[in-house]
Amino acid sequence: MLDPAQVRDHLDEVEVKLAERGTHLPAELAAIKALDAKRRAIIPDLEEARRARKALGAKIAEAKKAGESADDLLPQGHGFSDRIKHQEAALDAVEQERRRLLLRLPNLPHESVPRGTGEKDNQEVSRWGEPRTFEFTPKAHWDLGPALGLLDFERATKMSGARFAVLLGAGARLNRALINFMLSLHTQEHGYTEVAPPFLVNDQALIGTGNLPKFEADLFKVAGDWNLYLVPTAEVPLANLHREEILDGRRLPLSYVAYTPCFRSEAGSYGKDVRGLIRQHQFEKVELFKFTAPGQSYDEHEQLTRHAEIVLEKLGLPYRRIVLCTGDMGFAATKTYDLEVWLPGQGTYREISSCSNTEAFQARRAGIKFRPDGTGKAAFAHTLNGSALAVGRTLIAVLENGQQKDGTVVVPDALRPFMDGQEVIEPRRS
RNA sequence: GGAGGGAUGGCCGAGCGGUCGAAGGCGGCGGUCUUGAAAACCGCUGUGGGGGCAACUCCACCCUGGGUUCGAAUCCCAGUCCCUCCGCCA
Numbered sequence: 001m002l003d004p005a006q007v008r009d010h011l012d013e014v015e016v017k018l019a020e021r022g023t024h025l026p027a028e029l030a031a032i033k034a035l036d037a038k039r040r041a042i043i044p045d046l047e048e049a050r051r052a053r054k055a056l057g058a059k060i061a062e063a064k065k066a067g068e069s070a071d072d073l074l075p076q077g078h079g080f081s082d083r084i085k086h087q088e089a090a091l092d093a094v095e096q097e098r099r100r101l102l103l104r105l106p107n108l109p110h111e112s113v114p115r116g117t118g119e120k121d122n123q124e125v126s127r128w129g130e131p132r133t134f135e136f137t138p139k140a141h142w143d144l145g146p147a148l149g150l151l152d153f154e155r156a157t158k159m160s161g162a163r164f165a166v167l168l169g170a171g172a173r174l175n176r177a178l179i180n181f182m183l184s185l186h187t188q189e190h191g192y193t194e195v196a197p198p199f200l201v202n203d204q205a206l207i208g209t210g211n212l213p214k215f216e217a218d219l220f221k222v223a224g225d226w227n228l229y230l231v232p233t234a235e236v237p238l239a240n241l242h243r244e245e246i247l248d249g250r251r252l253p254l255s256y257v258a259y260t261p262c263f264r265s266e267a268g269s270y271g272k273d274v275r276g277l278i279r280q281h282q283f284e285k286v287e288l289f290k291f292t293a294p295g296q297s298y299d300e301h302e303q304l305t306r307h308a309e310i311v312l313e314k315l316g317l318p319y320r321r322i323v324l325c326t327g328d329m330g331f332a333a334t335k336t337y338d339l340e341v342w343l344p345g346q347g348t349y350r351e352i353s354s355c356s357n358t359e360a361f362q363a364r365r366a367g368i369k370f371r372p373d374g375t376g377k378a379a380f381a382h383t384l385n386g387s388a389l390a391v392g393r394t395l396i397a398v399l400e401n402g403q404q405k406d407g408t409v410v411v412p413d414a415l416r417p418f419m420d421g422q423e424v425i426e427p428r429r430s
Numbered sequence: 431g432g433a434g435g436g437a438u439g440g441c442c443g444a445g446c447g448g449u450c451g452a453a454g455g456c457g458g459c460g461g462u463c464u465u466g467a468a469a470a471c472c473g474c475u476g477u478g479g480g481g482g483c484a485a486c487u488c489c490a491c492c493c494u495g496g497g498u499u500c501g502a503a504u505c506c507c508a509g510u511c512c513c514u515c516c517g518c519c520a
Contacts, residue, residue, distance in 0.1 A: 057501040061448040
């Protein structure tokens with residue numbers, strides 16, 4: 001959520017920044033400002049009424065204490081409480097509407113973010129690794145995987161439908177190895193605390209991260225009378241780990257890593273990436289998440305992105321880092337780096353990680369504060385998230401980059417301890 | 431699924447209609463004492479919002495939401511969560 005005071009006091013600036021990311025809501029912004037003014041007008045009246053009520057109560061109590069009758073002190077009718085109830089209801093309505101509008105406004109881009117209207121305006125920041133030259137035509141994973149018996153799309157369709165896949169044999173093992181490799185790396189070498197969170201979360205958690213109320217169509221909701229959704233990313237449970245808490249500033253940043261499956265409806269992506277494992281309703285991801293003080297969040301964002309890059313480097317997968325332009329960023333982000341891995345079978349770089357700073361956007365929605373020195377006034381923390389990495393996409397990158405002329409796949413060195421020492425993936429026999 | 435019990439400040443725990451934002455203890459902070467520390471003693475010590483340069487002041491908050499009342503932490507209703515017992519179950 002945007003800072004309400006910012007909307008009130010710097011409306012023009014907010015409008016410009018929202019426009020930069022393609023959001024034009026002048027009416028909503030004006031409405032928020034008007035509601036804020038209304039709220040500030042109601043409060044003094046309400047407080048005065050409550051003060052008067054309190055004073056009367058004290059008088060009656062005193063009279064009773066003195067053994068006198070308080071009958072003549074009692075107010076006529078209910079005018080008193082009715083007035084307060086009226087004002088309370090009015091205030092409540094104003095605050096609710098104000099919050100409802102605020103929850104639908106995206107975050108504002110950071111000044112270091114390039115302006116632009118879409119993907120074409122994203123900027124490459126850096127590149128690592130040299131795409132391998134093949135002495136044969138490399139296959140895409142949707143051919144390679146099924147040929148090796150690792151990946152089965154047809155059978156997944158029978159039990160679940162389109163955009164699902166089954167991993168088999170060394171494919172399933174590779175998947176598991178990647179998860180363990182990533183978790184071990186981040187916990188042992190990058191200082192993250194491992195978390196195994198719930199895979200179902202309630203609506204409040206999703207409001208906290210910015211997935212609700214605006215993007216309900218992207219989510220899978222649990223059937224029946226449950227206020228629960230399948231997690232679209234581990235970012236949701238991780239961000240809510242410290243919901244409604246005041247953290248000790250001396251212990252910041254807090255760094256967490258979690259593996260979870262992720263579930264997305266992919267509404268609005270019909271016809272896009274229909275082949276292979278790129279865009280599935282269910283995928284797996286190892287997610288990094290940090291709670292930081294405001295002054296440190298951009299440094300930490302760079303570091304967190306580095307931690308994701310190191311996964312690719314250890315696996316020997318060429319990639320590039322992109323900074324998303326204002327028009328291509330997600331709802332909650334002020335700045336986002338995407339990492340794109342080289343996929344030789346498709347001759348292109350594809351997104352494999354997205355690392356964002358949301359500043360206080362999620363913290364404000366989820367009530368996550370901190371005290372700088374452990375004492376004093378609490379302020380909203382900043383939160384960062386990043387995939388490190390998307391497991392399915394890493395799996396296909398390993399397959400496509402490691403494939404050999406005879407159809408087998410070389411397992412990257414770093415992964416072998418997690419693959420029970422297996423060095424080469426050969427066609428599955430059983 | 432059935433039957434009970436509970437939710438109060440950082441923690442423990444009293445309060446069960448009238449200045450209660452809330453006793454007491456622990457913890458934390460400051461002081462006295464001490465060469466230093468401990469112990470002992472004294473004082474301070476919740477959060478959010480509004481107003482004032484400030485000393486300060488006002489309002490709200492005792493799980494959440496309704497209700498009763500001049501007045502609710504205390505009474506009533508609904509919900510959430512936790513605990514115990516029985517049943518079922520990976």
